[in-house]
Amino acid sequence: MKYVIGIDLGTSAVKAILVNMKGTVIAEAAEAYPLIHEKAGYSEQKPEDWTDGTVAAIARLVNEAGVAAADIDGISFSGQMHGLVLLGEDGAPLRHAILWNDTRTTEQCRRITEELGPQLLRIAKNQALEGFTLPKLLWVQQNEPDLFARAAAFMLPKDYVRYRLTGHMATDYSDAAGTLLLDVTEKQWSTAIADAFGLPLSLFPPLLESSDCVGTLLPEMAGKTGLSPQTKVYAGGADNACGAIGAGILHPGTAMCSIGTSGVVLAYEENRCADYEGKVHFFNHGLTNAYYVMGVTLAAGYSLQWFKETFGHGLSFDELLNGIEDIPAGSGGLLFTPYLVGERTPHADAVIRGSFIGMDGSHTLQHFARAVLEGITFSLKESLEILRASGKEISAVISIGGGARNETWLQMQADIFGTEMVKLKSEQGPAMGAAMLAAYGAGWFPTLEVCADAFLMASERWKPDPNRNEMYEQLFDVYRQVYANTQSLNEGLLPFRR
Numbered sequence: 001m002k003y004v005i006g007i008d009l010g011t012s013a014v015k016a017i018l019v020n021m022k023g024t025v026i027a028e029a030a031e032a033y034p035l036i037h038e039k040a041g042y043s044e045q046k047p048e049d050w051t052d053g054t055v056a057a058i059a060r061l062v063n064e065a066g067v068a069a070a071d072i073d074g075i076s077f078s079g080q081m082h083g084l085v086l087l088g089e090d091g092a093p094l095r096h097a098i099l100w101n102d103t104r105t106t107e108q109c110r111r112i113t114e115e116l117g118p119q120l121l122r123i124a125k126n127q128a129l130e131g132f133t134l135p136k137l138l139w140v141q142q143n144e145p146d147l148f149a150r151a152a153a154f155m156l157p158k159d160y161v162r163y164r165l166t167g168h169m170a171t172d173y174s175d176a177a178g179t180l181l182l183d184v185t186e187k188q189w190s191t192a193i194a195d196a197f198g199l200p201l202s203l204f205p206p207l208l209e210s211s212d213c214v215g216t217l218l219p220e221m222a223g224k225t226g227l228s229p230q231t232k233v234y235a236g237g238a239d240n241a242c243g244a245i246g247a248g249i250l251h252p253g254t255a256m257c258s259i260g261t262s263g264v265v266l267a268y269e270e271n272r273c274a275d276y277e278g279k280v281h282f283f284n285h286g287l288t289n290a291y292y293v294m295g296v297t298l299a300a301g302y303s304l305q306w307f308k309e310t311f312g313h314g315l316s317f318d319e320l321l322n323g324i325e326d327i328p329a330g331s332g333g334l335l336f337t338p339y340l341v342g343e344r345t346p347h348a349d350a351v352i353r354g355s356f357i358g359m360d361g362s363h364t365l366q367h368f369a370r371a372v373l374e375g376i377t378f379s380l381k382e383s384l385e386i387l388r389a390s391g392k393e394i395s396a397v398i399s400i401g402g403g404a405r406n407e408t409w410l411q412m413q414a415d416i417f418g419t420e421m422v423k424l425k426s427e428q429g430p431a432m433g434a435a436m437l438a439a440y441g442a443g444w445f446p447t448l449e450v451c452a453d454a455f456l457m458a459s460e461r462w463k464p465d466p467n468r469n470e471m472y473e474q475l476f477d478v479y480r481q482v483y484a485n486t487q488s489l490n491e492g493l494l495p496f497r498r
């Protein structure tokens with residue numbers, strides 16, 4: 001039997017899975033790493049933590065699975081999107097990576113929007129948002145000019161790890177699309193955008209398809225991971241593109257909800273000229289010449305994680321959520337908005353923060369935990385409604401990511417979205433998508449679609465309950481009003497954030 005490895009370089013941890021030719025996950029390993037928040041709105045990680053975590057996870061995977069290194073045909077990557085890694089002449093990072101959920105770049109976003117006007121949406125297909133890479137490059141150019149002058153290349157997170165494993169610098173179209181520097185329909189770096197901000201094209205990595213082979217492992221890295229130096233390494237893609245592949249979102253009419261640190265509602269888009277006016281993100285897929293559209297909740301799983309760490313006193317996710325199924329839908333009138341780090345869709349706003357509205361002396365920890373899940377799901381429904389309003393028919397949603405591990409939450413998603421929710425045999429969507437890119441790249445299958453037919457299987461389905469769906473529709477109307485009603489209050493609180 002032959003195998004491939006899929007790596008998902010997430011925000012909370014790197015996950016590695018070993019998959020056989022039938023699509024069965026034989027072994028998995030994860031290594032967590034910290035987030036660094038030096039100031040309110042800052043979110044960084046050390047690129048070396050990613051490399052060390054990835055090497056350790058692969059070594060454990062290979063060791064525990066007990067398969068021969070020669071039987072592992074390939075490896076590929078899914079990575080958290082948009083993060084800026086700046087490298088010097090020697091290929092070493094010049095500073096910590098600035099991540100997708102870092103919101104320090106509001107001023108740079110304003111400048112991009114003013115400078116480029118309608119050109120931006122025409123070329124990059126997306127509005128300037130704090131999370132994207134271009135505003136981060138401009139922030140470093142403006143605030144750390146000496147360091148910026150020493151930059152020889154920029155990379156995205158998974159591209160940096162792949163570079164460290166192979167010695168080859170490259171990125172793929174799906175991740176490049178999240179920089180705001182790619183001409184998304186023409187599939188080339190935009191000289192118009194680069195020139196507008198004085199960014200030399202020598203900084204930009206070469207562009208590849210997600211299933212292209214980048215090279216083989218450096219002997220030193222083969223030694224550390226226990227893999228063969230002949231192991232082929234395939235480019236991989238953005239975590240949401242890989243999530244889409246791993247969830248089988250490879251043709252029109254399919255949609256996915258991913259709850260990791262962020263939350264995403266995503267649908268396949270075949271028309272490269274479709275115009276969503278920047279209301280949702282429009283990116284290149286990991287499938288050649290295909291696209292996807294998505295809305296993003298910045299703090300989806302992160303809201304639950306924050307709540308657990310702050311109020312859960314050492315409880316696990318399962319312990320914290322134990323009993324929420326007995327709390328009625330609507331959490332006894334307690335409503336949560338998940339704007340812990342600002343928001344993206346539908347409110348591109350770095351200043352807004354979250355709220356609990358309707359606290360009552362009868363509410364328990366379980367009411368709060370249920371309200372957190374409901375608030376996250378309402379936020380994701382706002383993205384789903386934009387996709388529906390654009391004409392997308394969405395009758396079933398594939399659920400992936402850490403949020404797919406709780407059955408009460410899956411039923412809640414069905415009730416709030418008003419759609420059937422489908423869970424696959426493995427909820428490791430992005431890592432599975434990366435493994436599928438390696439399997440397809442290695443020639444196991446003639447197309448990614450054939451690979452999806454062989455690898456992906458639905459395991460359970462949740463249908464909306466009509467009564468709860470009706471109740472949630474009413475509550476959603478209230479939820480939608482919270483943003484406008486707390487916006488100026490949050491402006492007033494801004495000076496107190498440290």
Ligand SMILES: Nc1ncnc2c1ncn2[C@@H]1O[C@H](COP(=O)(O)OP(=O)(O)O)[C@@H](O)[C@H]1O
Pocket residue numbers: 009010011012013259260261262300301302303304305317318321401402403404405406409
């Ligand atoms: N057992 C669980 N029940 C419900 N939610 C969970 C559970 N385990 C993890 N999660 C959620 O999933 C999130 C992590 O998802 P994951 O896909 O691993 O994230 P990332 O790719 O961003 O590192 C956590 O922050 C948490 O909100």
Ligand SMILES: O=C(CO)[C@@H](O)[C@H](O)COP(=O)(O)O
Pocket residue numbers: 010011012079080081082100101131178239240260261262263264281296
């Ligand atoms: O910024 C985005 C998408 O635009 C995020 O989805 C990141 O790609 C991080 O993903 P997770 O760590 O939450 O999976």
